[in-house]
Amino acid sequence: MPFTIAIIGRPNVGKSTLFNRLVGQKLALVDDMPGVTRDRREGEAKLGDLHFTIIDTAGLDEGPKGSLTARMQEQTETAIALADALFFVIDARIGLTPSDRAFADFARRADKPVLLLANKSEGKHGELGAMESYALGLGDPIQISAEHGEGMGELYDAVSKLVPPTEDEEDEREETDEERAARPIRVAIVGRPNAGKSTLINHLLGEERLLTSPEAGTTRDSIAVEIEYKGRGFRIFDTAGLRRRSRIEEKLEKLSVADALRAVRFAEVVVLMMDAQHRFEEQDLRIADLIEREGRALILAVNKWDLIEAQPGQISALRRDADHWLPQVAGAPIVAVSGLMGEGIDRLMQAIVQAYAVWNRRVPTAALNRWFEGAIANNPPPAVSGRRLKLNYITQTKARPPSFVLFCSRADAIPQSYLRYLTNSMRETFELPGTPVRITLREKANPFAHKRKRPN
Structure with missing residues (x-):
């Protein structure tokens, strides 16, 4: 120690x-x-x-x-x-x-x-x-x-006189897969005020580590705690509740919100907690959109589920609502939990591990090219101003989140609707639910551009 x-x-x-x-x-x-x-x-x-x-x-x-x-x-x-x-x-x-x-x-x-x-x-x-x-x-x-x-x-x-000196160890090696697997997954818990974020983390820790109160705004700093769950390490950040910007007046709350946003940017997986009795409100959707723009894996946690009267088909209805309100992260895992009673905790932690794996996923090049040819054959890109758009090939440049470069002609003319089609098809084919998928367009260089036209 x-x-x-x-x-x-x-x-x-x-x-x-x-x-x-x-x-x-x-x-x-x-x-x-x-x-x-x-x-x-x-x-x-x-x-x-x-x-x-x-x-x-x-x-x-x-x-x-x-x-x-x-x-x-x-x-x-x-x-x-x-x-x-x-x-x-x-x-x-x-x-x-x-x-x-x-x-x-x-x-x-x-x-x-x-x-x-x-x-x-x-x-x-x-x-x-x-x-x-x-x-x-x-x-x-x-x-x-x-x-x-x-x-x-x-x-x-x-x-x-109290602490023995230590030598700085410079280690510039790249992180191996084994080291990455052993490193704790960084998870930020975010949501509107009083959604039950601190209560959930306290249940995971098994102690009253974070202050909780019926009064909204109890948490101010983004507090990081280390936990181990079924042999896997997690570094979990509890954050201040995020309200609409127009309602934030005090300087201290502005600082708390900025701290929460930093936690999102530092995290690898973000759990968006919603109140089961007031889910998918406008601010929830704004927060989810922010998480997607930051490129973090998203988990939707519907808290205080113990306060909802049990009815058949509730989880399926949650899934439909999530895909309807958040099409930009279609298939994002959604888990019903009760931070106070400890219900759904196993499912939530399993969803975090799975979302982290998807966020780190790399698609084999051969499989990517087969999918790309099939996707274009099934739904060719539209013609713009009477000219056909040509899509040459696609390659994955990085993971965390999965990011791809699509080489094409006239990149500025490809409609966003067609990019959404490709993104959704890729999610379904390669099982990338919920995680942001980035497709960058790049025009393929014209090999004849440097040659001058012959004089008549």
């Missing part, structure tokens, strides 16, 4: 900014409003030649038992229990507060190494606040500015 450090402290002292600085990416949302971070987030940190796992936590705060604030506190306590050491962060510009003093006692009781970080120490006011922090009894404060990267050398010196 890698050495793990949890960042703790009261809200709005710069914990997420420090987290982003150490992992080298803007993974955690940062805003001036306190309480942005709710779930704990893990990342691989690098500080010089030191490598360790870092955990960003919600701000230490008190609340009534069972409240969202109290459950955020429980998430922080879990992070502390998992960590080997703690970064206790204070705001040096504000100085010590009663909350800092109370939570310093909390950190001491953890009986783990604690590094006191006086963040926002730039300037004279930061210097004074850092001096005040000696009163906490947690040792010498390390003055840093997570936003501007100041004090990282002093932080390195302190952390190096």
Whole structure:
């Protein structure tokens, strides 16, 4: 297990900014409003030649038992229990507060190494606040500015006494099929607010890892969790609910939505969760279209199925509805689930593995050419302005998603309807349900174009 450090402290002292600085990416949302971070987030940190796992936590705060604030506190306590050491962060510009003093006692009781970080120490006011922090009894404060990267050398010196240095291993080998199969499948769970995304992931984990609430918008960050299901690894991203752009007003929600969209682009398979009682609404269709444009394998999960009265033919009706509303991803797997009760989880995980395999599929060239000749013979391309369009041949250029180049004459004249015909025929012939299929048109070079006409 890698050495793990949890960042703790009261809200709005710069914990997420420090987290982003150490992992080298803007993974955690940062805003001036306190309480942005709710779930704990893990990342691989690098500080010089030191490598360790870092955990960003919600701000230490008190609340009534069972409240969202109290459950955020429980998430922080879990992070502390998992960590080997703690970064206790204070705001040096504000100085010590009663909350800092109370939570310093909390950190001491953890009986783990604690590094006191006086963040926002730039300037004279930061210097004074850092001096005040000696009163906490947690040792010498390390003055840093997570936003501007100041004090990282002093932080390195302190952390190096806890974490052994590691050497960077440069490995530029291409990933083998065996290595790809062993690597976790990256899965993003997306949907409208309150569709039950976090509840489903908690059931997969078998613990209350992610905060849930009847109130829409509980999840803000895109939180990644690692799970193993029947011997296969998955890295699953829980995301904030996606509403229509016209309804997004607060800056924080805009940041959350941008974070969710990044998770979609980073994923290999995307599960679109819909409420069984309000399925295939306009926003669901918009999200599905976004996933198709990003070229990700799509799974449709209809959640809260336990609330629907059982009737014969319901699943078949779902299939028909999906193909009607989402023709651009015809055949996309659709699974009825209940994240709360655990119904349909096996079918969902199996669908993810199958969709991932289809997304990576390569079609043999010989089979592709046989299909292409048959498809053209059955339905020749239309003539445009009295001139026949000539389709020469097609080849697959890459997978993830399956992408093809069609060589032809007059690429700009081929109708979109004919490309849809080819795409749907290819899906059916080579069993590519749901995954985006890309066909790029390229005009074949004229071998006689360079020759000059003979003079009369």
